[in-house]
Structure formats: C-alpha cells, structure tokens
Amino acid sequence: MANDDMVWEELPKIDADPPRMRDKCIQCRRPIPVCWCLGLPNTRLSPNSRVIILQHPAEVKRCLRTAPMLTYALEPGKCLTFRGKKFPLPHHEGLADILKDPNTVMLYPTNDSVALDTLDPVGINGQKPYNLVILDGTWPQAKAMFHGSPMLYSIRSCKLVGLPTSEYVIRTQPTEGCLSTLETGTFALSILEGNSQLKDELLRPLQYLCRFQLQNGAVTHQSKEWRIKQNTYPKLIGKRLAKQLRVLPEVS
Incomplete structure (x- = not known):
C-alpha cells in the first residue's frame, strides 16, 4: 500500500509533454x-x-x-x-x-x-x-x-x-x-x-x-572481408557469403 501511495505522489511530477526533439537541418533532416x-x-x-x-x-x-x-x-x-x-x-x-x-x-x-x-x-x-x-x-x-x-x-x-x-x-x-x-x-x-x-x-x-x-x-x-581474414569478425558467416569472399567456414 505504501508503494502505491508513493506512485501517486510521484505521478504529478512527471512531465506530460514528450521530451524535446533535437533541432534538425531542413535540408538533410539530420540533427x-x-x-x-x-x-x-x-x-x-x-x-x-x-x-x-x-x-x-x-x-x-x-x-x-x-x-x-x-x-x-x-x-x-x-x-x-x-x-x-x-x-x-x-x-x-x-x-x-x-x-x-x-x-x-x-x-x-x-x-x-x-x-x-x-x-x-x-x-x-x-x-x-x-x-x-x-x-x-x-x-x-x-x-x-x-x-x-x-x-x-x-x-x-x-x-x-x-x-x-x-x-x-x-x-x-x-x-x-x-x-x-x-x-x-x-x-x-x-x-x-x-x-x-x-x-x-x-x-x-x-x-x-x-x-x-x-x-x-x-x-x-574495417570491412567484414578484412575482419574475417584476420579472424576478428565475431559473427559466423554462411556458406554463400563465405563463397563470395572465397573463405571456407571453419569446421568444428
């Protein structure tokens, strides 16, 4: 019950308006x-x-x-x-x-x-x-x-x-x-x-x-190709991508 009372006390303090969006460039539409x-x-x-x-x-x-x-x-x-x-x-x-x-x-x-x-x-x-x-x-x-x-x-x-x-x-x-x-x-x-x-x-x-x-x-x-060749790419790749990169996937 005490927790419910705290929630109702804090509710009026919450800003009803959404947070202000960053101003954007009228041309590229980026911030x-x-x-x-x-x-x-x-x-x-x-x-x-x-x-x-x-x-x-x-x-x-x-x-x-x-x-x-x-x-x-x-x-x-x-x-x-x-x-x-x-x-x-x-x-x-x-x-x-x-x-x-x-x-x-x-x-x-x-x-x-x-x-x-x-x-x-x-x-x-x-x-x-x-x-x-x-x-x-x-x-x-x-x-x-x-x-x-x-x-x-x-x-x-x-x-x-x-x-x-x-x-x-x-x-x-x-x-x-x-x-x-x-x-x-x-x-x-x-x-x-x-x-x-x-x-x-x-x-x-x-x-x-x-x-x-x-x-x-x-x-x-670096590109995925470069990272795969350096064994630093964290994700496993499929056979199709391996073929495209001319890299055979490791077999466990």
Whole structure:
C-alpha cells in the first residue's frame, strides 16, 4: 500500500509533454550537430549526365545514408530518385523513357558487364550525356530489384574497376571493394564526364561526416572481408557469403 501511495505522489511530477526533439537541418533532416551540409559544394554542380537512383524502400530508414549527399550536391534534375522494389512502377513518372534511352547505362555486375572506363566520355566521338542508373540498397536487395525488373535487363551494364578503398570508414562494408552510393555515383560520373575534379567536390560531404564522427568518439571500421581474414569478425558467416569472399567456414 505504501508503494502505491508513493506512485501517486510521484505521478504529478512527471512531465506530460514528450521530451524535446533535437533541432534538425531542413535540408538533410539530420540533427544540427551531425549535419553534413557544410561539406556540400558552395554552388550545386551541373554535369551533362544525370544520376538515376533506384532505391529500395528500406534505405529510407537508414540513419547514415549517402544518396542524399549526391542529390543535394547536384543541380535539381541531375540526380533523380525512384523508390520501389520493382521498376518502373506506374507512379515512376518518366522512368520508363529513361530506361529505354540508348544513352542509359547501369552499374550492376552481370555476365555482360563492361568496365565503365571503356565507354566514351561525354563529347568524345559524339557521345551524348548519359543516364547513370544506380541500384541503392544492400546487395541482396539490389539483386532482388534487378531480377524483379525485366526492363533493366536490356540496359548496358557496367562495372567500376581499380577503385580505392571506401572512405566511408565509420560504417562496416561487406567486402574491400564495396563503395557507398555517393562514392559509386561520384566515381562513375567523373569517368563518364571525363572530369576527375568532380570527385573532390562530391565526396566532401562524406569526408566531413566521417571526420566529425571520428573526432567525437566514432572508430574506423574495417570491412567484414578484412575482419574475417584476420579472424576478428565475431559473427559466423554462411556458406554463400563465405563463397563470395572465397573463405571456407571453419569446421568444428
């Protein structure tokens, strides 16, 4: 009974209003202290080509997404995002025409993929601006999106080769060759435009974010592949991932 009396005495002292949420940036929607917008170019960039992001719905829930960095670094209309698990859907206005365009290329590893740097940059041999399609999601999500979207099968598929390790050092990547969506779009766009300076401008928000996080307690993350090879990855992996990484699981 005494405990009940204490509860009723404490009840009026509880604040009826919910705790105040941290102020958020009106652009990136991240809390002001961890906003990366200061790393964006002073003036939005306007390359000849466009980036077309086909985004899995689950990506919206991720707190450390890099696709918005690409969106806000480029002029409106130069980075278009379509969300779904299959493409195109009826509400994806204009996407079907983009996917049918002969100047559309897609970054996705198929058996027929060619190295992106073997394509003519814009303006060389009469090459028109490209539509660069990127699948934004985890590898299993991207695979499901591709196989569930027959219109993607006819697009020229390309791959990036000879790239440096990801600068997204505060997030664990599956393998050493994995890049964030921002990095993928940035490297590909600089190749297709024949303009290496694009990399310096477009990667700055990611560098700003990582530098801030590391200065405030975050630690550098190695890829799962690297940690498995060093026997420091704490989780067991399945045969499929082991095959992908060319690592045989230990047999007890």
